[in-house]
Amino acid sequence: MIDPKQYTYKVSAAGRVNIIGEHIDYCGGKVMPAALSLANTVYIRPNGTDRINLSWTTLPDSVTFEIGKLGEYKHLAYGKYQAGSAYLWQRAGHKIVGCDMVQDCKVPFGSGLSSSAAIEVSTIAALATVAGESFDKVEVALTAQAAEREYAGVNCGIMDQYASACGKKGMAMLLDCKTLECSYLPLELGGYSMVITDCKKPHNLVESRYNERRAETEEALKILQGVLPNITCLADVSQEQFTTYRNLLPEVIQRRALHVVNECARVRQAEEALRAGDILKLGKILNESHESLKTLYETTGFEPDVLAEAAQSHPACIGSRLTGGGFGGCTISLVESARVDEFESYLLEQYHKKTGYTAVCYKTEISDGITVEKL
Ligand code: GLA
Numbered sequence: 001m002i003d004p005k006q007y008t009y010k011v012s013a014a015g016r017v018n019i020i021g022e023h024i025d026y027c028g029g030k031v032m033p034a035a036l037s038l039a040n041t042v043y044i045r046p047n048g049t050d051r052i053n054l055s056w057t058t059l060p061d062s063v064t065f066e067i068g069k070l071g072e073y074k075h076l077a078y079g080k081y082q083a084g085s086a087y088l089w090q091r092a093g094h095k096i097v098g099c100d101m102v103q104d105c106k107v108p109f110g111s112g113l114s115s116s117a118a119i120e121v122s123t124i125a126a127l128a129t130v131a132g133e134s135f136d137k138v139e140v141a142l143t144a145q146a147a148e149r150e151y152a153g154v155n156c157g158i159m160d161q162y163a164s165a166c167g168k169k170g171m172a173m174l175l176d177c178k179t180l181e182c183s184y185l186p187l188e189l190g191g192y193s194m195v196i197t198d199c200k201k202p203h204n205l206v207e208s209r210y211n212e213r214r215a216e217t218e219e220a221l222k223i224l225q226g227v228l229p230n231i232t233c234l235a236d237v238s239q240e241q242f243t244t245y246r247n248l249l250p251e252v253i254q255r256r257a258l259h260v261v262n263e264c265a266r267v268r269q270a271e272e273a274l275r276a277g278d279i280l281k282l283g284k285i286l287n288e289s290h291e292s293l294k295t296l297y298e299t300t301g302f303e304p305d306v307l308a309e310a311a312q313s314h315p316a317c318i319g320s321r322l323t324g325g326g327f328g329g330c331t332i333s334l335v336e337s338a339r340v341d342e343f344e345s346y347l348l349e350q351y352h353k354k355t356g357y358t359a360v361c362y363k364t365e366i367s368d369g370i371t372v373e374k375l
Contacts, residue, residue: 002057002102007043009129010373013122014039015107015364016114016163017196017332018323019172019187020289021267023297025157027217028178028233029264032271033159034187035167037367040105040118042126043375049098052127054082057104067096074151081116084151085123088143095131108362111198112322112329116152117160120144125165125370137370138180141165155211156325167369174271178233185271187366190279192318193337196330197311197347198360201303203328210325213256213299220257223248234260259296263289283319283334287312290321290331299326303355307331310350316343330362 004010014035021031047053055062056078063079070090073083082103090096103122107115121144128135141161148156158177167173171184187194221234227245231237234257242261246254266285273281290308294300300308304322308331311320316339323332335343344361351359 002043002104004043004375006045007100007102007375008045009126010041010043010375011122011126011129012039012041012371013118013125013164014167014367014369015111015118016160016167017194017330018159018163019194019332020263020270020285021159022263022289022293022321022323022326023213023217023299024235024260024263024267025159025175025177026155026214027221027235027260027264029235029260030174030176030267031159032172032174032267033163033167034172034366035163035369036107036113037365038107038113038362039367040103040107040115040122042101042103042122044099044101044126044130046130047098047100051098052082052086052096053100054079055102057102067098070096080151081119081147082123084147085120085144086127088147088150089124089127092139092143094128095133096127097131099127099130101126108198108360110203110328112324112326113196113362114160114164114324116148117144117164120147121161121164121370125372129372137165138162140370152207153211154207155214163369165369167367169368170366172274172366178235185274187274188277189334190277191337192279192283192334193340195311195333195335195340195344195347196323196362196364197307197333197344198330198362199303199307199328199351199355200357200359201301201328201355203301206325206327209299209327213297216253216256217260220249220253220260223253224257235264237261239265255296255298259292262292279334280318283317286319286321286332286334293322293326297326301327303351303357304328304331306354307347307351307359310354311343311347313350314343314346316340
């Protein structure tokens with residue numbers, strides 16, 4: 001049990017759900033994530049030493065980092081994300097002071113809801129706060145992304161860390177990953193609710209398969225730049241241009257790029273649908289996105305497909321898709337609010353029958369990104 005009175009600040013950063021716009025952040029696309037109330041919370045106090053002492057509510061261990069040697073903790077099983085985040089913040093020229101922190105992570109690990117982004121972002125925000133610095137949330141997000149790349153070996157885009165830092169309560173974000181401009185749109189779903197369900201299938205090789213997809217899109221970009229010299233990223237390619245030039249791409253690369261181009265268009269359609277309050281249309285777009293991730297981008301897998309398809313088969317559900325990096329993790333489903341309980345029991349039962357795994361539906365809300373509280 002944490003005694004908050006023993007600490008100076010409580011700093012949180014959110015997990016995130018991605019509503020639409022999958023695997024296009026690193027292609028310069030516009031994405032529509034939202035921050036969740038499932039968050040990583042850091043209780044922190046200065047300790048007047050040149051050390052950072054880190055412990056967790058969920059683990060018996062604790063670790064100590066020397067402030068002068070923050071680059072040397074990459075090998076740790078637990079604590080490397082925190083050390084990496086501290087190191088990259090320090091390398092960017094910020095002050096790190098000795099402190100004690102205990103972390104309480106409520107974002108389920110391996111769920112595709114960005115527990116690592118929540119840990120990185122909250123660690124940096126907490127370290128800046130305890131050092132008496134104010135911080136720019138976007139700079140925190142970019143530094144956290146760099147930590148993810150260097151310390152987790154995932155060549156990720158900016159979506160997760162940005163959403164974790166800059167999300168707003170009740171709002172969907174419209175983040176342009178090329179310019180980092182972000183606007184917010186109330187996530188008003190009429191008589192529908194968003195249900196988030198974890199397929200709970202342990203997955204492996206996620207990092208290498210993710211990096212492989214990213215390399216494939218880079219290959220597509222390089223080839224298309226040969227005929228479209230003005231494009232700087234795959235998201236710049238229109239559907240018409242893609243139809244004209246797609247045959248220049250090898251077959252697999254063509255399917256990956258087709259997903260990206262269409263998914264960018266789906267984000268635009270989803271924005272229109274949400275602005276118009278056309279939630280049925282939004283549901284249809286979610287289904288199309290899942291199908292594209294399954295057949296073109298190939299980042300779903302047996303269990304996620306069973307989960308999304310079982311959701312789609314329930315009459316109260318108007319759309320469902322796998323959210324996040326893929327190869328496991330969570331689906332989001334839009335479901336008639338009055339029938340959520342019935343939907344969840346049906347979904348969990350169908351899924352268990354077909355896969356043998358027990359899925360979990362999370363209770364969570366759309367919340368703020370970073371929050372800082374003086375204790
Ligand atoms: C992971 C990455 C993000 C993004 C998604 C897929 O969550 O961290 O940058 O690429 O996958 O949309």
